[in-house]
Amino acid sequence: MNLTLFQRLNELICLQNTGPVDMLAEKLGISSRQVKYIIRKMRQDCAAPIWFDHHKQSYVYTQDGGCDFKFRPAKRELIAMAVKDAINKCLLWCSLGSCALLQLAGQMDALPV
Known part of the structure; x- marks a missing residue:
C-alpha cells in the first residue's frame, strides 16, 4: 500500500471530510474499488474502527484516535x-x-x- 495514500486517507477520515466512496476516490486519484479495498484492509489489519456516517457523508473513526499501521485510541x-x-x-x-x-x-x- 502506498504510504502517502494511506496517510492522506487517514487524514481525511480524521477530519471527517472523505465524502462518499466515489468522491473519496476522486480526492485520492484512485478507483472506488481501491478505496473500498484500502478501508477494508485498515479495518482488518490495523483494527481501525472506520464507519461511514450517513449524516456527515464521510468515513469516520468511531473512537478518537488515528491510524499509523495500527489504530491507537x-x-x-x-x-x-x-x-x-x-x-x-x-x-x-x-x-x-x-x-x-x-x-x-x-x-x-x-x-x-
Whole structure:
C-alpha cells in the first residue's frame, strides 16, 4: 500500500471530510474499488474502527484516535476510561460500605442497654 495514500486517507477520515466512496476516490486519484479495498484492509489489519456516517457523508473513526499501521485510541479516551473504571470501583466500595453500616446500625438497636 502506498504510504502517502494511506496517510492522506487517514487524514481525511480524521477530519471527517472523505465524502462518499466515489468522491473519496476522486480526492485520492484512485478507483472506488481501491478505496473500498484500502478501508477494508485498515479495518482488518490495523483494527481501525472506520464507519461511514450517513449524516456527515464521510468515513469516520468511531473512537478518537488515528491510524499509523495500527489504530491507537487517543490518550484522552484511555484516561477517561481509566477514570470511569476507578469511579465505578469507588462507588461499588462505597455502596458496600454503606450497606454494612446500615446493617451494623440495625444490630446496634437490638443491643441491650
